[in-house]
Amino acid sequence: MSTVHLDIHGRLAEIRLDNPAKLNAFTVAMLQELAGHLDTVECRTDITCLMVTAEGERAFCAGADINAWGDLSPAEFARHWVRDGHRIFDRLARFSKPVIGVISGHAFGGGLELAAACDIRVMAPKATLALPEAHVGIVPGWSGTQRLARLLPEAVIKEMALFGRRIGAERALQLGFVAEIADDPRQAAVEIAAKVAELSPRAVEVAKFMIHAGCGEDRAAMIEALGSAAIAASADRNEGVAAFRDKRKPVFSGE
Template identity: 70%
Template sequence: MSNVILSVTGPTAELRLDNPDKMNAFTAGMVEQLGQHLEEIERRTDVSCVLVTATGERAFCTGADILAWGALSPSEFARHWVRDGHRVFDRLARLSKPTIAVLNGHAFGGGLELAAACDVRVMAPHATLALPETGVGIVPGWSGTQRLARLVPEPVLKEMALFGRRIGAERALQVGLVAEVAEDVRAVALKMAERAGRLSPRAVEITKSMIHAAQGEDRGAMVEAIGAAAIAATEDRAEGVSAFAEKRKPKFPGT
């Protein structure tokens, strides 16, 4: 039974964490399911925007289930749990379609890191954000000290990671981590998704790549993807492919 549910309505895809008994905490299976859904979404041409949501109102996601990783050996923890999470969260961050984290409740640890991997975040007034890892003897492992450092001022990140302080919705809005605070965050996110659906999909995709390249988010791949898209539309590329297929020397027109 899946604890990460993918649904598509019109041009909007929704990824919903569904582990409410544990406040939507991640298990290894959920990390794997999220990765599989992201691969499917990337290939769907009918999806223009992705919402990341969660079941219930108390918690968006309280991070990784301690019982899921607590019994792992040091090598298993580092090689599999941390790396698998990083791989999937990076996949979310680099998705070609715009993404919105719908913070209907508390986002702690891996839950906050999941939200940080999305393009924008909307947050309910009662929700809070935290990086509680040092309180259980570990460190943020799914980009909490890396991607979040690009999203919030350093003193705010240190306040959360080094002193265990929670950040409320208004503070998160003040520092620019969330785009909007609202009682009905899903309705706000759906309106944003609707606007995204009226824009040029290719222009949005390339613009997102350009912004990520400026931020250093997989810069090399982004630059090469933009270059590949530009060259793909040229007559030189068409001539090169034709010449290869016909086993002759190409005559590039330079256009």
């Protein structure tokens, strides 16, 4: 049975974690389903925004299911579990469309890292954020000490990762980690997404790439994406493709 669903609401896509009995903690299957849904939405030109939501009010995501990684060898844990999760979360962070994380309940460990991979976040008043990995003898592995360090002050991350403290919604708002606190965070996210639908999709995409290039989110790839997009609109590019297909020497105009 699928535990990560993809729902399409007009121009809005919603990826929904659906394993509330286990606080939406990630398994291998859930990571794979998340990756597949991201590929599907990325190819949909009619979609202008993505929401990441979760079933249940207790937890947005409690991190990684210990039963999914507890028996792995050190090599398997590092080579597959950590790297695969990191790769998929990177995929979300570098998604071409705007992504809204809907933190309806507690976001711990991998759940906080999932939220950090979204562009903005809306949070329920009683939800909390935490990096509790040290309680089970591990460290954050899906960008909790890296991407999160660009979004929160160093002292705050240390507070969570080294001292086991939780961060509430009001403090998360003051720190700029969440854009809004709402009793119904999903509905608030839907309203934000509706505004995105009124904007130029291409302008939004390019602006996101530019911001990522500036803040260091896969800067090299973002710069090449921007340059490739610019050159793809040139007359020289069209001439080069035509000459290749006609098996002749291209005559470039510099346009």
